[in-house]
Amino acid sequence: MNETIVTYFAKFEWYKSLVKALTETFGFNAEPLMVFLFFFLASFIVVNVMALVGGLGTYAERKISADLQMRMGPNRVGPYGLIQFLADGVKFIMKEGIIPKSADTFLFTLAPILCLVGVLGSLTVVPYSSGFILSDLDIGLFFLIGISSLVGLGIFLGGYASNSKWAMLGGMRAAAQIISYEIPVVISALSCVLLAGGLSFTTLIEAQTGFPQGWFIFHNPFTFIGFFVFFVGGLAETNRAPFDLPEAESELVSGYHTEYSGMRFAFFALAEYIEVFVVAGVAVALFLGGYNVPFGLGGDGILGQFLQLGAFFSKTLVLYYVVIWFRWTLPRLRVDHLMTLCWKYLTPIAIFNLIGTGFWLYGFEGKSLFELLFKSGAAATGGGH
16 A cells, blocks of 8 residues: 555544544544645645745756856845745746747647646655655656656657747757666666665665665665766756757757747746756665665654655755756767767666676675675674674
């Protein structure tokens, strides 16, 4: 049975008392209504927090790039320009949404919605803490891979529906890039599945610990390399520099969203910045211990859940910073180099890592490199007692 956020709250007496009181008041079983309300409230919170993260991501992008290039960045709207993203949102809302005369109106409108739906759908299985996960599906990793593929479809449709050669080239590049880089990303993730023995994100995280020596990235040499393959592939899947060939403003004007304006363009931008957070969060869950807190401080209580949220968000935001840092440090790849990197390097390395992880599990009975180097030696000398 799949665990959900309602399953977590159902453990508390106040939840059971509330269900009982509502049942006695209205004269029917109020539990289905409570489940719906809790899911609605949790989904509302997640979507709005992620919208805030996406908006602040645009602010962080400009501030970090300004720091790297010794510039000021936003500094007028609010303290340190902190609410610049709200001004941008108002600007997008007020701008006219123009549809080219020769464009396919339906697909042109559908494309940014598909991107946003794909990203928001993936938030269903992102494990913020042991209790705060909307739905801990048994096939959580496969669900995330499947639902997030709507983003690639939306980007391609945006380029196709615009009836513009620049947008079409950007859409074709996006389709080739996203489909190609999904392969090393998924194979790298399967290495962690082998170690944990399940596809559920809770299973993947609980197989790790709060300290770095218990993270999958340091479990063996193959998963260490696999983390970097996963991260580079994630950059390419989110169309982030140096893999932003679908946009490539120096070549394609603005690529797949050349013809977009107003809120349609805003949906594309918001989906991109939320997707960066999702990719960073999944990398944390797979390789960096997820929401685990050192010394076992994160528990089922409210305080423990807040500590787990802090651990998850702190690791994820560090990776978010690295993604932005890469964009303003590395030059854009050429499109043939982009595909060469995927098919000739990352994919074979990911396959090698997956096979190597399997042999490591068989040869060392699932023990990590840290356990082999330190714990085994301590036990042999009597130091483990």
